[in-house]
Amino acid sequence: MVADVVTGGLEARVVVERAALDVALELPPGRTVALLGPNGAGKSTILEALAGVLPLDEGRIVFDGVVFDDAHRVFVPPAERRFGVVFQDLLLFDHLDVVENVAFGLRARGMGRTAARRRAEAWLERLEVLALARRRPTELSGGEARRIALARALAAEPRALLLDEPLGAVDVTGRIGLRRVLADHLAAFPGPRLLITHDVTDAYLLGDLVVVVEGGRVVQRGTPDDIRLRPRTRFVADLAAVDLFEGEAHAGTVRLGDFELTVADTAASGAVVVRIHPRAVALHAERPAGSPRNVWRTTIDRVEAQGDRVRLRLGAPLALTAEVTPAAVATLGLRPGAAVWVAVKATEIDVEAR
Amino acid sequence: MRRRPRPLTVPRVLHLAAGLAVGYLLVPLVGLVGNVPWRELPRLLGDPLVLDAMRLSAITSIGATVLAAVLGLPLAVVLARSSFPGRRLVRGLVLLPLVLPPVVGGAALLFALGRGGILGAPLYRATGLVLPFSTAGAVLAATFVSLPFLVVTVEAALAGLDPRRELAAATLGAGSWTILRRVTLPAVAPSVASGLLLTWARALGEFGATITFAGNLPGRTRTLPLAVFVALEHDRPKAVALGLLLVVVALGVLVALRGRWWRTS
Incomplete structure (x- = not known):
């Protein structure tokens, strides 16, 4: 039900001058990399570059051996990258109901309306939000909307998952259930997964590897324990060494x-x-x-x-x-x-x- | 309950001036409605020449709206979503018919599309088609003056749209046509609807460009506004009756647009 063939990892050096960003990332398949950093560190810009909604100024993005962006000659548009993206502000389609939102990716790739809706409903059921199928995005709580955005990304059969603060702006009760659902689906997803967070608990519980970004640079990378036990900057010490x-x-x-x-x-x-x-x-x-x-x-x-x-x-x-x-x-x-x-x-x- | 006096923020004299403006807009309507020969209304509006004008107005205004949609929607999308050299110039050109006297627009159309015009001459040689003084010409004249209403309304709505939502659709595998059809246009659908309605209303009222380019031929190019003009010369009650008809239509348009083109709060 997920991506058809997933073997490769995602390697990137992302340079975006406007955001004073220069980071190198390696996202191996079947692993979750948690991108941890304070607000304004450039985390969302990294995700947008990987997703192809923001072209690189320098550097390159290579997925499964194929160059997606080399800042000069090659630029594979987002539609052809097939990455499942959850944006920080979700960007659900307000004029479509929840099922149509989730079915959007399948229909965009040519699947018939009925079949796509059936698949979308299956994803809603897996994310425990089938009851919301007929609602409009404007009628959802923060946690519900995040589940729908996750379902929409997963249903499009992506080759990699890029999630920007998927647990952000969710109240404590919603957060616990959502984190469990997220953990299950991340574990079941065979491709590379990037999880952006500013919360050390999320990084620790959901990440196999943690990359810490501050001021547009990678300041530390390692397993959650590495980061926790041997913090290298004040931010990491304060936030991650809890x-x-x-x-x-x-x-x-x-x-x-x-x-x-x-x-x-x-x-x-x-x-x-x-x-x-x-x-x-x-x-x-x-x-x-x-x-x-x-x-x-x-x-x-x-x-x-x-x-x-x-x-x-x-x-x-x-x-x-x-x-x-x-x-x-x-x-x-x-x-x-x-x-x-x-x-x-x-x-x-x-x-x-x- | 006693109403609390509101703090005065607008000079009193402005209220007076504003009242004068409202009166100035209202008095002509009162004049028109006060002169309506209510008894004779059915007969006047049932006149075969009037029915012809109504039919022609329906054809030309709807035809112009359709043509404006076909030409104007792509222009609005291109103006709002892509950058190209001379975009500001094109935007100015779109606004030109709004400020240009319609008679001048009609004359310009005559020089361009008339039998001897730069486009009209080759068209005539190739197909024998003559646009001036034809119903098709009346449609073209109405399109020329009403097109800006659609382009401006839709372009403004597109410009106010978050383009990141379209990028989100792209990450889901949607190509540019799918994004336009399933994300962009549905999001601006209410503005497209009000733009079309404004376009239609402007086309319905079109007079100057029509009479210049398409003439005033009963049954072919004499639309309702032209019929009002002609009736004023020798059949005042009929002019009043037609005027009332157009006022009612205009009020209907305003009601349909309420809360969208003008704020109701």
């Missing part, structure tokens, strides 16, 4: 393997992702007696100086990162192998259903 753990929530606690955390969110239950920012992790020489619900003793694995702050990797039972000042390092004698007490307030722990 510790993420997968666990099971039950009545105000989250079990992470053998370890249990007390969290403020008593409503969460079942499979969750727990996020703890390094700034929320406090270190003490003696056992603290204050309000933090989570207190335990551990040793320091690694110490990384990052300008005016120091990152400490903590050992078992929970591989957390703590961020402290150089002064604290000196006073507490924080060095690899040293024992410390760790305190994390329950209210500083973000819990989100998986």
Whole structure:
């Protein structure tokens, strides 16, 4: 039901002068590359260049060995690239109902109306939005519209998927379901997939590889763990080095393997992702007696100086990162192998259903 | 309940001037309607010559609208969506019939399409077709003056459209024809409709270019406006009756266009 033949990957060097953009990307087939970066980093421009709606100023785009754009002689128009694109602002067709939106790609390639509508309905069912078939795009919520845009891209039998903030502007409840649906369909899609996001959780949960873009340049690339554990810029450290753990929530606690955390969110239950920012992790020489619900003793694995702050990797039972000042390092004698007490307030722990 | 006085932002004297303007637009209508010979209306409007004029007006205005659509829609799309040298010049040319006295337009058509004209002469030699003083000529004259209404309306609507939606259609595999047919035109359909209606209304009222290029031949080129002009000379009640007919049609057009061409809020 998806692309007929998908073997190749997508390789590109994208230079767009207007956006001061110069990045090289490699998107292997069957893998999801999460493009992570702050607003204005040029992420959407990269996607538009790959999709063929914005010609390159320099560089080249090669898909499956075929040059799609070399900035001079060759330019394969978007209709012939067959990439499934979800734009950040979706760009659904307001004058068509949901089924016709999703059937659009098939009909554009010559499939008859009835057959195309049947296929479109099958995609709507797979994305759990068949009930919306007769609606107009203007009558959809943000999350619903994103599912329709995803269905429209997938139904056209693309050879690669390019998704720009597919989880953006969706409320928390909608987001959880949508992320699960997205994860399923990304995993089932055999071609290269690019997922643009500014959310580290999405990049971590959905990306096989993460590429971080800042100011029009790639500042780091690697697996989610590489990015998380060895951040190379302030942005990556702030955003991507947030510790993420997968666990099971039950009545105000989250079990992470053998370890249990007390969290403020008593409503969460079942499979969750727990996020703890390094700034929320406090270190003490003696056992603290204050309000933090989570207190335990551990040793320091690694110490990384990052300008005016120091990152400490903590050992078992929970591989957390703590961020402290150089002064604290000196006073507490924080060095690899040293024992410390760790305190994390329950209210500083973000819990989100998986 | 007492109405709260609104803060005064418009000088009072402007209200007076505005009232005069409204009166000036209203008084002629009152004059016309006040002179309508209501009793004789059925007889006047049933006159064979009047029926001929109605038939001719229907033919020429609808013919001109169709011709304007065939010629004007492609022009509007090209003007809005592609860039070429001299585009501003072409846009100016499109507006010319709006400001040109229709009589001059008619004369120009005569020199171009008349039996001795630059296009008319070869046409006559090749086919024996003579356009001036024919119903076809009346259609051409009405098309010349009404074409800008369609082009300007549709081009403005296309310019206000987000071209990225068309690019999204392209990523789904749609070629330029499919995009035009299934994305662009449906999105501007209401503007195309109001443009066609304006074009038709202008063609229906066409007088100067028609009488110059196509003449005033009963049964061939004497449309309703020409019939009003002729009736004023020797049959005033008939002129009033025809005038009333055209006013009613014009009001119908305005009602159909409400909220689109002019704001209702």
